[in-house]
Amino acid sequence: MDWDKIRLFYEVAEAGNFTRAGEKLGVNQSSVSRQISALEQELKVPLFHRHARGLILTEHGDVLFKAAQEMRLRLEMTRQRLTETSERPAGALKVTATVGIGGIWLAQRIKEFLDLYPEVTIELILTNSELDLAMREADLAIRLRRPTQPDLIQRRLFTIQYHAYAAVTYLERFGEPVSVEDLDHHRILSLGGGQPEFILDLHRLTILGRNPKDPRTSHLTVNDSLALRRAIESGAGIGMAPDYAMNSNPEVTQVLRDVEMPSLEAYLVYPDEMRSVARLQAFRDFLVTKAQRWAY
Template sequence: MDWDKIRLFYEVAEAGSFTRAGEHLGLNQSSVSRHISALERELKVPLFHRHARGLILTEHGDILFRTAQDMLRRIETTRSQLVETNELPTGNLKVTATVGIGAMWLARRVSEFLNLYPEVRIQLIVTNEELDLAMREADVAIRLRRPSQPDLIQRRLFTVHYNAYAAHSYVERFGEPTSLEDLDNHRIVCLGGNQPSFILAVHQLATMGRDPKDPRPRHFVVNDSLALRMAIESGAGIGMAPAYSMEGNPNVTQVLRDVETPSLDSYMVYPEELRSVARVQVFRDFLISKAQRWAH
């Protein structure tokens, strides 16, 4: 198969129409359509269902699309390995991290990395969903559990300790709990919504020291850890938060210091094929250096 035809097919599948693919490639719609029809005749299978609202891949088209996607990914990786040197890492690096680590830990440190490696351009995707690194939805991920995929390189970064916090203004008004039983008389704020269960579990002050079937009332539930942090800081109630997000915050204090609280290990993971890519190597080393003080 002609690579140029496969690349054109890939662009059409991505765009979902001959017209949009043609605009991207600098070709007219009829020319793109002829090339796709020629490829279908060559392969002796239909690649698209043609509808008035656009194109939909056939089963054969989907197989070819995934193959083309893999070819493009490998070409890009090879190109990166050929043009990069360890002395001057360069290029785009797509990083995904959980909301807390991405927004409250990594984003605070990214300026230092960019000063060290000005030719690297980072796209940070903050989400608690685990993007598929094998399909290159991201190059590097920072996760709060070990990856299950066997073909990913993993490096433990640090332990994320979760503690109970309250604003000074809250403690002045309602007092400070010294035991889990005391929480029965306090306002609870917590993370909720469509989150991974292992992340929700570390935020559940409502059930700590109680029967899970009889939880404490939750006075404020939010599906974003940044919003939860702001709620705690403003005095809405007592909530769980990672230590790195509250360290040095003059508006809050840790409560329930004698109560054992949960923790999660964080990992940097990336595909085996990116092992020797310089921008990945320096980003890995940078994260490890910044994680040292939180390593235990």
Template sequence: MDWDKIRLFYEVAEAGSFTRAGENLGLNQSSISRHISALEHDLKVPLFHRHARGLILTEHGEILFRTARDMLMRIEATRSRLDETSELPAGNLKVTATVGIGAIWLAKRVSEFLGVYPDVRIQLIVTNEELDLAMREADIAIRLRRPSQPDLIQRRLFTVHYHAYAARSYIERFGEPTSLEDLDKHRIVCLGGHQPAFILAVHQLSTMGRDPKDPRPGRFVVNDSLALRVAIESGAGIGMAPAYSMEGNPLVSRVLRDIETPTLDSYMVYPEELRSVARVQVFRDFLVAKAQRWDH
């Protein structure tokens, strides 16, 4: 099998269409289509079901896709090992973080790191799913619980404090709750959808002070923490959010200050085999320094 064709097949499968793959790779659609047809001819099996809305992998295509993904991960792991011979921080660093920490806390600070280490290139993957570091889906992860995977180095960063917030415009219109019972008279906005249970739990005002079997109905439920923050800012209702996402925000005020609210500890984790990699070491030290200033 021609590796160039396999790599092209992988990109097409990831994109879901010849058009999007062409845009990503800088190739025209007809050229990509010819290469995929040639690969199918070589293998003597169909790899895609073609329809008007895009491409769906066949059973044979699924097998080849998993193999191609494993090959790419092994190549990336080999590249990282080769880079370890350099004492200067350089090369690619794939970082994954939860949506809130990645898009708000880390994204605000990464420009400083890039300025100090111009030869390091960072790819940030923002997701609440725990990517497999052993399979090199990412080099470093920032997570809101201790890792369950073995052979991972872990370093606690800071405690994430969650509080109840409301837009100042909402308070002017509906008043400010002073007790959990008052929440029964207010609009509640919640994080929902397909999220880890422990993350959903810290966002739930609907059950605070209530029987979990009889929660307050959420007037607005959204599966993204950034969208939840915007909803709170715009006056959709009262919701839980991490302190780092609301600190200094002139549009909102913290409410229910006397109520005990949940916390989660954040951790930086990475595989043991990357311990001596220069770009991992400096990024670890950078995060730890930033976290120490924030941990209060």
């Protein structure tokens, strides 16, 4: 099959209609429609269901779209490899991390990497959802649990300890809890929203030392870990947070120090096919070095 025709088909499938695909490719709508019809005749199968509101892939079209997507990714990877050398890493690198790790730990260190490798550009995607690395939704990920997806290289970075924290101003006003039972008389701040269950489990002061069927009231529930940290710092109440986000902050203090609290292992993860890409190797080695220095 002609790659130009497949590329045209791919853009139409991505756009969902002939007009938008034509605008992106600089071709008029009628020409795009004719070329797709010609491709369908050549393959002897329909690729789209045509509706007034747009185009929907047929079963055959979906098979071709997935193949075209894989071809496009491999061509892009080949192009990027040809433009860099191991001595001079260059090109774009898409990195994903959780909101907390990426927004605090990684963001504080990224300047040094950019200074070391000025020809590498970083796209940092902060999300608690696990992007599909095999489909190149990202090139490299920092994850808070061991990955189960096959064909991924993984390396443990460090252990993240979580503890209960409150602002000094809050404790001056309400006193410090000395036991888990004392939390019954304090304002509890919680992480919520559409987070993975294992992330939510880290922040459940509402059920610490209690029957889960009879939880404490959460006076504030927020779906963003950075916003939760800000609320703790402001004196809104007591909440769970990772030590790396709070240790250097003189405005907050750890409470319930004698209570065993949860921890997570952070992993560096990337596809096996990216193993020899110079810019990924450089970023991987940089992160490992920073993690070792930080952990010890």
